[in-house]
Amino acid sequence: MIGKPLRRVEDLPLLLGTGRFAADISLPGQAHLRVVRSPVPHGMLRGVDGRKALSMPGVIGVWSAADLDLGPIGFRMVAFPGMLPYRQPVLAAERVRYVGEPVAIVLADDPYRAEDAADLVELDIESLPPVLDQLQEPAQFDDQNDTEALLHEDGYGDVGAAFAAAPHVVELTVTVGRHTGVPLECRGALADYRPGAGTLDFYGAAKVPHQNRLLLAGLLGLPPQLVVLREAHVGGGFGVRGEVYPEDVLVCWASRLLGRPVKWIEDRNEHLLAANHSRDQVHRIRAAVLADGYITAIDDEFWLDQGAYVRTHAAAVPTLTASMLPGPYQIPAYRVRGHVRLTNKTPAGTYRAPGRYEGTFARERLIDAVASSLGKPAMEIRLSNFISPDQMPYARPMSALGTDLEYDSGDYALLVGKAQARFGLAELEHGLAARRALGEAVGMGCAFFVEKSGLGPYEAVRISVDQSGHIDIITGAGSMGQGFETVITQICAQELGVRPETIRVLHGQTDQIEHAMGAFASRLTVMAGSATLIAAQALREKALAAAARMLEASPRDLELSDGAVRVAGDPDTGISLAQISEALRPDQAARWGLEPSLTADGWHTTDHMCYPYGLHIAVVRVDAGTGQVIAERLLVAYDVGRAVNPMLVEGQIVGGAAQGLGGALLEEFRYDDAGHPQCTTFMDYLLPTRAEMPPVDVLITEDAPSPRNPLGVKGAGEGGTTAMGAAIAAAIDAALGVPLGVKELPVHPEAALRLAKAARRESTSEPGGA
Amino acid sequence: MDGEIAALPAERGPSAQAVTLTINGEPRPLRIEPRVSLLDALREHLGLTGSKKGCDQGTCGACTVWVDGRRALACLTLAVTCEGHEVTTIEGLSAGGELHPMQAAFIDKDAFQCGYCTPGQIMSAVALLDEGHAADDGQIREWMSGNICRCAAYPNIRAAIRAVRDAAGGE
Numbered sequence: 036m037i038g039k040p041l042r043r044v045e046d047l048p049l050l051l052g053t054g055r056f057a058a059d060i061s062l063p064g065q066a067h068l069r070v071v072r073s074p075v076p077h078g079m080l081r082g083v084d085g086r087k088a089l090s091m092p093g094v095i096g097v098w099s100a101a102d103l104d105l106g107p108i109g110f111r112m113v114a115f116p117g118m119l120p121y122r123q124p125v126l127a128a129e130r131v132r133y134v135g136e137p138v139a140i141v142l143a144d145d146p147y148r149a150e151d152a153a154d155l156v157e158l159d160i161e162s163l164p165p166v167l168d169q170l171q172e173p174a175q176f177d178d179q180n181d182t183e184a185l186l187h188e189d190g191y192g193d194v195g196a197a198f199a200a201a202p203h204v205v206e207l208t209v210t211v212g213r214h215t216g217v218p219l220e221c222r223g224a225l226a227d228y229r230p231g232a233g234t235l236d237f238y239g240a241a242k243v244p245h246q247n248r249l250l251l252a253g254l255l256g257l258p259p260q261l262v263v264l265r266e267a268h269v270g271g272g273f274g275v276r277g278e279v280y281p282e283d284v285l286v287c288w289a290s291r292l293l294g295r296p297v298k299w300i301e302d303r304n305e306h307l308l309a310a311n312h313s314r315d316q317v318h319r320i321r322a323a324v325l326a327d328g329y330i331t332a333i334d335d336e337f338w339l340d341q342g343a344y345v346r347t348h349a350a351a352v353p354t355l356t357a358s359m360l361p362g363p364y365q366i367p368a369y370r371v372r373g374h375v376r377l378t379n380k381t382p383a384g385t386y387r388a389p390g391r392y393e394g395t396f397a398r399e400r401l402i403d404a405v406a407s408s409l410g411k412p413a414m415e416i417r418l419s420n421f422i423s424p425d426q427m428p429y430a431r432p433m434s435a436l437g438t439d440l441e442y443d444s445g446d447y448a449l450l451v452g453k454a455q456a457r458f459g460l461a462e463l464e465h466g467l468a469a470r471r472a473l474g475e476a477v478g479m480g481c482a483f484f485v486e487k488s489g490l491g492p493y494e495a496v497r498i499s500v501d502q503s504g505h506i507d508i509i510t511g512a513g514s515m516g517q518g519f520e521t522v523i524t525q526i527c528a529q530e531l532g533v534r535p536e537t538i539r540v541l542h543g544q545t546d547q548i549e550h551a552m553g554a555f556a557s558r559l560t561v562m563a564g565s566a567t568l569i570a571a572q573a574l575r576e577k578a579l580a581a582a583a584r585m586l587e588a589s590p591r592d593l594e595l596s597d598g599a600v601r602v603a604g605d606p607d608t609g610i611s612l613a614q615i616s617e618a619l620r621p622d623q624a625a626r627w628g629l630e631p632s633l634t635a636d637g638w639h640t641t642d643h644m645c646y647p648y649g650l651h652i653a654v655v656r657v658d659a660g661t662g663q664v665i666a667e668r669l670l671v672a673y674d675v676g677r678a679v680n681p682m683l684v685e686g687q688i689v690g691g692a693a694q695g696l697g698g699a700l701l702e703e704f705r706y707d708d709a710g711h712p713q714c715t716t717f718m719d720y721l722l723p724t725r726a727e728m729p730p731v732d733v734l735i736t737e738d739a740p741s742p743r744n745p746l747g748v749k750g751a752g753e754g755g756t757t758a759m760g761a762a763i764a765a766a767i768d769a770a771l772g773v774p775l776g777v778k779e780l781p782v783h784p785e786a787a788l789r790l791a792k793a794a795r796r797e798s799t800s801e802p803g804g805a
Numbered sequence: 806m807d808g809e810i811a812a813l814p815a816e817r818g819p820s821a822q823a824v825t826l827t828i829n830g831e832p833r834p835l836r837i838e839p840r841v842s843l844l845d846a847l848r849e850h851l852g853l854t855g856s857k858k859g860c861d862q863g864t865c866g867a868c869t870v871w872v873d874g875r876r877a878l879a880c881l882t883l884a885v886t887c888e889g890h891e892v893t894t895i896e897g898l899s900a901g902g903e904l905h906p907m908q909a910a911f912i913d914k915d916a917f918q919c920g921y922c923t924p925g926q927i928m929s930a931v932a933l934l935d936e937g938h939a940a941d942d943g944q945i946r947e948w949m950s951g952n953i954c955r956c957a958a959y960p961n962i963r964a965a966i967r968a969v970r971d972a973a974g975g976e
Contacts, residue, residue, distance in 0.1 A: 042912055042913065042915070043912065043915065046911070046912045046917075046920075048920075049917065049920030049923050050904065050908040050911055050912065050920075050923060050927070051855070051895070051896070051899060051908070052853075052854070052855020052856070052894065052895035052896045052898075052924050053855065053896075054855075054920055054921075055854075056854075056857070056921065058848070058854070058858065059848075059854035146849075147838070147840070147841075217955060218919070218921070218955055219857075219859045219865060219867060219919070219921045219922050219953060219954070219955045220857070220859070220919070220921040221858075221859075268919075268920065268921075269919060270857075270919045270920070270921030271918075271919040271921060271955050271956060273955075302861055303859070303860040303861060303862060303865075515919065516918045516919025516920060516921070516956070517918055517919075518918065682915050683915070686915055686918060686956075686958065686961070687918075689957060689958075689960060689961075690918060690956045690957040690958065692957075693957030693959070694955075694957065716860070716862055716864065717860050717862065717864035717865055717953070718862075718864060722953055722955060723957065724950050724951075724953055725945075725946050725949050725950045725952075725959045725962075725963075726946055726947070726950045728957060728959040728960070730960065731960065
């Protein structure tokens with residue numbers, strides 16, 4: 036069962052149109068909330084006038100910050116006290132800081148009417164000049180603070196000595212643009228406060244319901260257990276969905292105020308203005324290099340455009356950028372300085388491979404620069420700097436997401452070799468060279484990366500078997516639509532020897548299980564999967580002990596298969612899990628001298644993450660006329676430790692690769708000089724469609740299982756994305772014959788044309804170049 | 806033709822009007838303002854939430870339904886204009902509890918992850934075969950390009966379309 040491409044168990048409702056996403060859920064008597072948003076990037080808020088809106092039919096009320104008694108939204112992840120002044124208020128009070136910032140809310144009995152009325156709310160805002168560039172010297176944020184929310188400094192070793200002694204120093208400046216997850220389902224929330232009972236039910240939770248329950252309960256001053264978050268179907272997460280945003284707090288606040296359910300469904304325009312942006316980093320990076328290509332030190336300084344506020348992720352992105360930047364290489368000395376700077380743009384958070392997409396782009400471009408300056412193939416530089424398998428586990432004296440950064444296992448060179456053989460890279464390059472000789476601008480680029488996954492510290496699972504033999508697995512970890520239920524089903528089915536059809540996975544409901552971390556950081560299979568295995572083992576022991584009493588046999592002589600316990604070698608003695616469950620009914624169990632209920636809990640706890648790795652290869656063609664970069668093929672080799680379901684791992688890798696491609700060629704939130712967002716529809720913010728999606732070949736290997744969990748698994752959610760920007764950049768360089776041409780993502784057609792032109796100039800001006 | 810001016814349809818609205826739509830073969834009377842989109846009429850007024858809203862601007866394809874058997878973006882179609890026409894949604898695709906072959910192929914080929922775009926993809930994919938626009942991969946790429954899948958299950962969606970096409974061709 037584990038290791039098999041089992042077809043997904045969660046598919047049917049999604050195919051039949053009976054899925055229940057947030058917008059599909061309604062409650063009797065619900066009111067509809069519409070957010071009035073700032074139309075200007077920066078200004079002093081002098082007044083909010085809702086009188087015209089209040090005169091509209093069906094309007095229940097208009098509220099602004101003065102009506103709220105709520106603190107700012109807190110942090111969920113890696114936080115430094117210095118970041119506290121930069122938290123986002125639920126509604127802007129004195130100052131607006133980005134276009135799209137919530138300023139007021141309108142509630143009405145119908146969503147169309149709420150939207151109409153919101154248009155009539157008049158905002159008196161005195162505009163201020165916006166800050167739009169993270170490289171600009173910090174400006175004033177408020178009376179006490181400037182716009183540099185954090186200067187994160189980290190590193191190890193003697194970087195100064197390494198550079199002083201290095202025969203070569205290579206440096207460059209690179210930029211990754213502003214883009215983000217953009218799930219196809221916009222956000223949505225439905226809050227149901229019940230006067231009298233004092234309970235609050237919240238539908239539309241995702242990703243981290245238990246963590247968000249604490250944040251929401253804290254803001255509202257309610258005991259956490261009276262706040263029940265309910266995850267529905269989730270139309271893609273990608274890091275963005277499921278954080279606590281102002282709108283989540285507002286529906287809860289309004290429901291309590293009105294004593295009736297309140298529903299808010301985001302539209303696409305709002306989503307592109309209001310949900311977390313991501314990336315947008317500039318790196319100035321340099322390497323100290325020995326004559327043979329060995330890198331003795333890296334010194335990196337980066338500037339992150341955090342947007343207008345620091346949201347729930349706090350310092351997660353800059354600290355991950357810093358700690359994961361050295362990647363697969365030894366790098367005996369390293370220094371990093373990350374500036375988190377506020378601007379007047381939509382606030383930023385995590386997006387699939389946060390910090391690693393950016394840091395990998397900087398580092399792998401640096402490797403290409405080292406190779407170019409030494410006149411060696413880039414792969415040779417990589418191989419001579421890799422951490423070797425006999426150095427594993429490899430501790431880098433830094434921390435990542437609060438854990439010690441210690442790579443658990445890996446054989447990077449082995450993966451390179453396997454990829455070269457499987458994908459026929461030598462022949463592929465040969466073919467591309469032949470096409471180039473005929474005048475085509477085609478090329479191949481590679482980039483290597485290390486990912487992190489399986490963040491602890493814990494996840495819990497409860498398994499129970501009913502009297503029909505049906506099995507419920509309950510976990511607070513959530514599903515973002517990635518096949519989570521199937522993976523958990525496979526692990527349980529294997530351990531208990533039951534058919535997958537007898538299992539149901541319940542997830543993301545805070546009243547079903549007390550504790551959970553959630554669905555992020557590629558942690559589900561590692562953490563919830565391991566907890567499932569541990570719970571299933573405990574349940575198995577319990578079933579065997581009960582069957583031993585019932586069969587008057589020793590547990591050692593019993594085996595569990597096909598949903599029944601048998602005496603080994605005696606197929607006729609079967610006693611099913613259903614019968615055992617019946618025997619363990621609370622009114623029956625005492626007869627056997629056993630604890631009631633065929634139920635078991637499993638906890639998986641860990642202090643460390645596990646570290647998968649991979650090689651991304653892109654083949655691109657640049658259209659000489661238009662500058663369009665066409666990805667012809669993407670190739671991904673990835674070591675996942677152990678694949679519970681290789682079909683699902685491949686799906687994750689392919690989907691991740693497409694998103695990496697989007698960030699490299701298409702997706703970008705642009706702002707005009709006045710700070711107005713230019714990409715607020717899918718006509719301006721370009722997602723990869725079928726037309727841009729090349730074939731993706733995937734090689735999954737299992738050469739480095741993780742010693743840190745009982746399954747040996749590592750995460751697969753982000754490894755399709757991490758190095759795709761770097762690989763595509765290298766491929767464009769190769770296609771145009773410009774070493775280190777691409778220093779900025781995304782590569783728009785005009786940038787590719789500029790590079791092509793530069794290449795032509797270079798080749799014609801070269802003395803004796805003919 | 807001879808200077809005759811065709812009678813314009815009577816102006817309706819802006820208040821709610823009685824309208825009867827034919828959805829999945831059933832007459833469905835409802836009262837809606839003329840500005841209500843077919844997508845909102847289905848989702849908010851008729852309880853048919855299978856068709857999804859990804860952009861409400863005609864740019865993502867998640868709301869794809871059929872009007873008289875042709876693909877239509879329900880978010881850009883006013884519900885009142887569908888009177889007298891047959892509207893088919895994802896809920897009407899699988900007759901009698903049996904999956905449509907395209908739905909079965911989507912399971913077999915792992916053609917989706919989160920499933921949000923899936924009803925639109927399936928309505929588009931089935932229509933594609935009826936239109937004769939699935940002869941080769943290039944056609945599939947072009948004629949399915951209006952249906953965005955952020956999980957990027959595109960290669961597997963194509964495999965599902967091919968599988969249904971080839972099975973039908975082999976009959």
